[in-house]
Amino acid sequence: MPRPDDPQPTRLGITIPLDLPLAEHPPVLRALQAAGYSDFWTAETARCDAFGPLAHAAAVMADARFGTAIASVYARGPAALAMGAAAVGEAAPGRFVLGIGASSPTLATDWNCVAFERPLARVRDTARFLRAALAGERVDAAYDTFAVRGFRLERPPADVPPVLVAALRPGMLRVAAREADGAVLNWLAAHDVPLVRAHLDEDSIVTARIFLCPSTERAVVRNAARRLIATYASVPAYARFHEWLGRGPALARCWDAWAAGDKRAAAAAVPDEVVDALIVHGPVAECAARVREYVAAGVDVPVLKFLPLDPARELIGDALAVGSALAGARG
Numbered sequence: 612m613p614r615p616d617d618p619q620p621t622r623l624g625i626t627i628p629l630d631l632p633l634a635e636h637p638p639v640l641r642a643l644q645a646a647g648y649s650d651f652w653t654a655e656t657a658r659c660d661a662f663g664p665l666a667h668a669a670a671v672m673a674d675a676r677f678g679t680a681i682a683s684v685y686a687r688g689p690a691a692l693a694m695g696a697a698a699v700g701e702a703a704p705g706r707f708v709l710g711i712g713a714s715s716p717t718l719a720t721d722w723n724c725v726a727f728e729r730p731l732a733r734v735r736d737t738a739r740f741l742r743a744a745l746a747g748e749r750v751d752a753a754y755d756t757f758a759v760r761g762f763r764l765e766r767p768p769a770d771v772p773p774v775l776v777a778a779l780r781p782g783m784l785r786v787a788a789r790e791a792d793g794a795v796l797n798w799l800a801a802h803d804v805p806l807v808r809a810h811l812d813e814d815s816i817v818t819a820r821i822f823l824c825p826s827t828e829r830a831v832v833r834n835a836a837r838r839l840i841a842t843y844a845s846v847p848a849y850a851r852f853h854e855w856l857g858r859g860p861a862l863a864r865c866w867d868a869w870a871a872g873d874k875r876a877a878a879a880a881v882p883d884e885v886v887d888a889l890i891v892h893g894p895v896a897e898c899a900a901r902v903r904e905y906v907a908a909g910v911d912v913p914v915l916k917f918l919p920l921d922p923a924r925e926l927i928g929d930a931l932a933v934g935s936a937l938a939g940a941r942g
Contacts, residue, residue, distance in 0.1 A: 647934040651672070661679040
């Protein structure tokens, strides 16, 4: 049980879409909201874009909050990004947060045929453009990485959504602090949050995606998680991030094996201490306590992502259980 002084999340998010067709989401979304989830956030992958599932969910839940974590600044042009945000902002007035970020060379170049160049400047310029466009201004400006000529939203959102920037290290964190309303964090431990939070303004909104598998089969979870962590931690941006966080020595053997083309050895080289830092696992009560650690460290909106690391687990049931545990602690 949490101590009386344990910080409880005033908002609790979950990643959607879930592992079922969108047409089957409505009753599950309502059940998740009843279990204590206030926020529903998307990640842009090869399955769905960032906005479609939110527009669908907004029609189901009239009082929930929604967010993108994140919409890529390379996957669509600036005007299309503003229009997508305006549409969800209109569907959920005052209850939508737009998270943007560079994403990855795979999504930008391999999938969308856009050169992944100057990501920090592209995110900064997009945030500046969105500030003006979502406020209803006519934008006719040349930025460092693109130019927009004569664009104005036909119907800007009455409630301008906050803009968050996906940020890992100090440079992008400064963009989040100076050009946006806060940051979206990813793939970090609760004890990493204060280091990251120190580069943001005191009033910055901080959202973090937290990966969970509520399973007591720790060996099963760790073995499956090693493969996932090796893949992400070997992406150059995340490798530099974890070096900055101090995990360079712990991940050195993983990176060496990955660079040599031996992905199996890279996964095997991820130590238990890294798995346990980056993946919340264990009994439901322990998982809920770990989520509260992120809140205590400075995360305003924890966004949970339930992982199928233990094939015996039922993810929606796990999500309902963890949400109920945290809602019960909030009283």
